[in-house]
Amino acid sequence: MMKPIFFGVVALMFAVVVMQPEQVSMQAADGATATDSEKWNYMHKTCSSKLHDQINMEFGASLFYLQYAAYFAQYKVNLPGFEKFFFNAASEEREHGIKLIEYALMRGVTPISDSFNLAANYAFEGEPAAVNGSVALAALGKALAKEQEVTKSIRELIKICEGDLNDYHLVDYLTGEFLEEQHQGQRELAGKISMLNKMLVTNPELGEYIFDQQNM
Numbered sequence: 001m002m003k004p005i006f007f008g009v010v011a012l013m014f015a016v017v018v019m020q021p022e023q024v025s026m027q028a029a030d031g032a033t034a035t036d037s038e039k040w041n042y043m044h045k046t047c048s049s050k051l052h053d054q055i056n057m058e059f060g061a062s063l064f065y066l067q068y069a070a071y072f073a074q075y076k077v078n079l080p081g082f083e084k085f086f087f088n089a090a091s092e093e094r095e096h097g098i099k100l101i102e103y104a105l106m107r108g109v110t111p112i113s114d115s116f117n118l119a120a121n122y123a124f125e126g127e128p129a130a131v132n133g134s135v136a137l138a139a140l141g142k143a144l145a146k147e148q149e150v151t152k153s154i155r156e157l158i159k160i161c162e163g164d165l166n167d168y169h170l171v172d173y174l175t176g177e178f179l180e181e182q183h184q185g186q187r188e189l190a191g192k193i194s195m196l197n198k199m200l201v202t203n204p205e206l207g208e209y210i211f212d213q214q215n216m
């Protein structure tokens with residue numbers, strides 16, 4: 001007779017201790033800021049608006065690479081390896097943007113708003129000036145800088161959405177999929193820059209040609 005009562009009391013105490021902080025933080029999150037997502041899949045406004053920025057940045061990066069692909073495809077430049085590399089990079093960035101739009105939709109976040117203009121962050125940057133006698137080397141340098149910028153932005157997004165906002169599902173997705181690809185991509189570009197530099201020393205034009213054939 002005492003046993004069920006005892007367990008009942010223990011269970012009740014457990015429930016009070018465990019559930020209280022959660023209820024408190026839920027209340028705080030709901031009261032703190034209006035959300036632009038549905039209550040059935042809560043996402044804090046600060047986090048979702050930074051997610052919008054990230055989506056814009058991915059499409060901006062896609063256009064940035066498309067511009068380089070078109071540059072290297074011109075008959076006067078004609079480096080087909082670089083052309084292919086940058087067309088692929090543009091497609092990948094577009095896919096990243098679409099993946100994040102799909103994520104936002106899954107979370108009930110409105111994918112379109114006044115501040116969500118897919119071309120907002122894009123400005124034509126023109127062809128890069130040659131570095132060490134090579135526009136190809138300059139383009140790889142610009143691409144690495146772009147990837148570093150994107151990585152920094154993803155890390156900021158993670159910082160905003162973790163902690164008090166407690167959006168570890170998004171954080172896990174970003175850390176596991178997006179950051180992994182960023183780090184791989186940056187390493188690949190750094191390696192290419194290092195090798196092309198070596199090949200530019202004696203004959204920049206021949207070095208660039210061989211590099212384009214063999215390494216892009």
Ligand SMILES: *[C@@H]1O[C@H](CO)[C@@H](O)[C@H](O)[C@H]1NC(C)=O
Nearest residue numbers: 131132137141193197198201
């Ligand atoms: C240009 O070449 C020099 C000498 O090889 C090298 O130290 C430098 O890093 C190169 N510049 C870039 C942007 O790679």
Ligand SMILES: [Fe+2]
Nearest residue numbers: 058093096150
């Ligand atoms: Fe990306």
